[in-house]
Amino acid sequence: MPDPTTAPLVRARALTKSYGDFQAVRGIDIDVAPGEAFGFLGPNGAGKSSTMRMVAAVSPVTSGELRILGLDPATDGPQIRAQIGVCPQEDTLDTELTVRENLVVYGRYFGMSRQRCRQRADELLEFVHLADKAGGKITALSGGMKRRLTIARSLVNEPRLLLLDEPTTGLDPQARHVVWDQLYRLKQTGVTIVLTTHYMDEAEQLCDRLVVMDQGAIAAEGSPRTLIEAYSTREVAEIRMGVGDNAVAADKAEGLAERMEVLPDRILLYADSGDAVLEAVHARGIRPQSTLVRRSTLEDVFLRLTGRSLGE
């Protein structure tokens, strides 16, 4: 018997998902420990959502092994789904119901009593700061409010495991921070969180550990910090040249940094000291229109691993 306090809540081995001839997930291994915030970072089309739909026990596994809460989604789907919460990427709120009814009715699907559903709905509306909208229409909510309501709905059954697919995509910066704050508070209460994102700042903020996904496979795994240490330098110097001057400047800057990436709009020079690199750039007679020194981020890790940036 595995120890229930440390046994992984999600365990995948050689997991794949195909749609016809297209293989969306190409054999991934993951373990998510209890209490962990685990992330899938990757661009659109990396296979993150396909993986999430399998973990949510909604989409059948094509091949490989998958266990959620120790159960097999092929045979125990309803039991798994009874114990997890799912916040999907698109809005799936019911516009025919009020804000509060969306929560009450959803709780009933889990077999909770009417009284418990109403009580839970009120608690959750408080938690996501929507209590004053309880009787309002869904269509009157902003994007950020809808997302918070969807998160509230995913918590109706007090799940052990919360799955969030792109929780802040499409939200403005302020709304994103509110969502992050709520997810952070959930994490503090011991809820295990699995999320997908193509925002490196979201992954850095929320994830204890993450996998970088690209084209259906896992390119790297670790905490945000260890990934940055392993795949990037401490700092990055960004220089912007005039249109069409990138190639010439890149030739001149050859050898100045540990590594160099030439993007369409700028050149990235990876080094432990960005300022030192910029001095060397000037010493070689390169005259950028603007410069910036920053710390390495997961975006740099992704660029290093795949040769592309996350937004592409």
Added chain:
Amino acid sequence: MSTQPGSLEMVARQWDYFRTLFRRTWRGSIVSNTVLPVFFLLAMGLGLGGYIDDGGSSTIGISYLAFIAPGMLATNAMTMAVGESTYPIWVSFKWEPVYSARIATPLRIVDVLNGLVAFLLVRLVLTCAVMMAVLVAFGTVSSVAGGVGAVLMCTLLGLAYALPVFALSASIDDDTPFALLFRLGIIPMTLFSGAFFPVSQMPEALQWVAYLTPIWHGVESARMCTTGVVAWLPLAGHAGYLAVWVVAGWLLARRQFTARLADG
């Protein structure tokens, strides 16, 4: 697994959803589903019927009003069932993916389908019962048992249409097939199914087409019930034929719901 709740329990869990929705919509739904057939009864049954019955050339043995009343009951059930299983279902797959939210809970895809069927069943019984009250008011129902029988047959008829159309709504990406379904399916079936005149008036080939449509079986059996002229074996045959459509439609709908929701 034996520890998992059964299908009935899963349908019951969706009841509060439908109840919440129904509380808001039932009045309008009943009015909109009853007004048109009442107009038809007035215009065709009393107006046209009064005109031709007076001519004394009746070959159908009963007043024209009594002849078309069960036809109105049946065609109304068909129209309502198709209306409820086209756009409302399609929109919930295409634009407001509420079913995908439902299957993220312990509900299975088949439970979501069964919930929709159960809700429609209730609304069909209700709509047919209200319509039956209208028929009674027009004095076209021979017995209580006949009235109940006609409501049951027309409810079955409604499901015989709704379930295959559920499958269609789950399968299509754009809604143009619905326009074809209404114009080339539902309206011709309303006109040529024996609701307004006996199908024996049509060329024989067309009569056979009518026999294949569920609506003809619905009209015939409803008419037996309301007029009190019941032939039991044919009545059982009509019920059996409609049941085949219901079962086949359910299997098809389950397949299409699964294809759309599990891997959509």
